[in-house]
Amino acid sequence: xxxxxxxxxxxxxxxxxxxxxxxxxxxxxxxxxxxxxxxxxxxxxxxxxxxxxxxxxxxxxxxxxxxxxxxxxxxxxxxxxxxxxxxxxxxxxxxxxxxxxxxxxxxxxxxxxxxxxxxxxxxxxxxxxxxxxxxxxxxxxxxxxxxxxxxxxxxxxxxxxxxxxxxxxxxxxxxxxxxxxxxxxxxxxxxxxxxxxxxxxxxxxxxxxxxxxxxxxxxxxxxxxxxxxxxxxxxxxxxxxxxxxxxxxxxxxxxxxxxxxxxxxxxxxxxxxxxxxxxxxxxxxxxxxxxxxxxxxxxxxxxxxxxxxxxxxxxxxxxxxxxxxxxxxxxxxxxxxxxx
Numbered sequence: 001x002x003x004x005x006x007x008x009x010x011x012x013x014x015x016x017x018x019x020x021x022x023x024x025x026x027x028x029x030x031x032x033x034x035x036x037x038x039x040x041x042x043x044x045x046x047x048x049x050x051x052x053x054x055x056x057x058x059x060x061x062x063x064x065x066x067x068x069x070x071x072x073x074x075x076x077x078x079x080x081x082x083x084x085x086x087x088x089x090x091x092x093x094x095x096x097x098x099x100x101x102x103x104x105x106x107x108x109x110x111x112x113x114x115x116x117x118x119x120x121x122x123x124x125x126x127x128x129x130x131x132x133x134x135x136x137x138x139x140x141x142x143x144x145x146x147x148x149x150x151x152x153x154x155x156x157x158x159x160x161x162x163x164x165x166x167x168x169x170x171x172x173x174x175x176x177x178x179x180x181x182x183x184x185x186x187x188x189x190x191x192x193x194x195x196x197x198x199x200x201x202x203x204x205x206x207x208x209x210x211x212x213x214x215x216x217x218x219x220x221x222x223x224x225x226x227x228x229x230x231x232x233x234x235x236x237x238x239x240x241x242x243x244x245x246x247x248x249x250x251x252x253x254x255x256x257x258x259x260x261x262x263x264x265x266x267x268x269x270x271x272x273x274x275x276x277x278x279x280x281x282x283x284x285x286x287x288x289x290x291x292x293x294x295x296x297x298x299x300x301x302x303x304x305x306x307x308x309x310x311x312x313x314x315x316x317x318x319x320x321x322x323x324x325x326x327x328x329x330x331x332x333x334x335x336x337x338x339x340x
Contacts, residue, residue, distance in 0.1 A: 002112045005045070006328070007053030009119045016040045019114040020060065020107065022313040028155035030171045032304045036063055040111055051115070058111045062104070070096045076297045077287050080279035087290065103216040103307070106314050113317020116324040123327055124191040129316040131158040131308045132272065133184035137170060139163040143188035143270045157312045175305035178282030182217070182275045183308045185315045189323055192258060194249075194266035196326040203262025204269075204326060211318040212273045217307050220274030224257020239267075269323075273315050278304050 017040055021027065025034035038060050045056030074095045077083040082101035086093040093099065117127060130151045132139055139160035150159035156171070158164035174181050197204030209221045229237045239251035239260075251267055258269035280299040287297045304310065 002056040005051050009051040011118050013042050016114040019110050023110045060107050079285045110313050110317045113320045116320035119324050127189045127316050129187040129312040132186040134167040135181040137167050157309045171306045180278035180281050180305050182277040185273045185311050187271050187315045187319050189269040192264045196330050197263035199262050205259045207322045211322045217275045218273050219276045222272050225255040275307050
């Protein structure tokens, strides 16, 4: 269910499906081989290809469940999963798949993100995510020019084609070992005007961080130069302002990642999200039972050796959802400011 979407935003099930196909399992040999079509059905809130301004209900059905793959997990906690934490909080958990802690829940985020992207397009905003780093392999990507076509040109979703080949080989090697690796997804939002965001508790980077960090397996987030700026002085990383002949203001660099004081400054918004290696691996590990007795567990089932390729549309979706919220807030603010 998506609430708060403005009316008259053009959207079709086919457009949402494009985004879901980028997230779905089984799309290539380096992701989980679970076969899900992730076909979306629009149940309400859209008429003749236009949003009505009322809540939009979307349905995506599961088709390829194998709950028996999780039988052993009923009595054992999977290392680095939410099993133990859920038991401690709720006293019960959905052991046959993970329930809310499963990355399956991100199908709703990506579907909602497709709506947000269409709404943002009316403001001239474009969002492009990409795989920047897989394990120790880092690509060289210019966020000001990277295109969706570049990203989708290979199954790793890394626009650096030479590095993508190395990443692909490495992921396949790790998969054959029954192991997993993580990495970094970069994302840029171009065309965001200056003025979106709030000055204190709802700072734009704070909302973006909360949204992206809520994704499964995401363990780190940064804006612009992020942690790397700690290696430099203020003189080296300050973004100096300049105006063109038409008095349009921009910055000579973009170490701030398009956000200053919690508010967009008109430069591209650049974020990075770090994803840990997939927790389920096909190797024996130490754990405990639900009775808190020491034991071992070896992963079973169909899992991603590297979550990065499928995480790209997830990060894009969360960035889009935050930006469209702030876009609508800014429109209301401007309307109120113009009142006599």
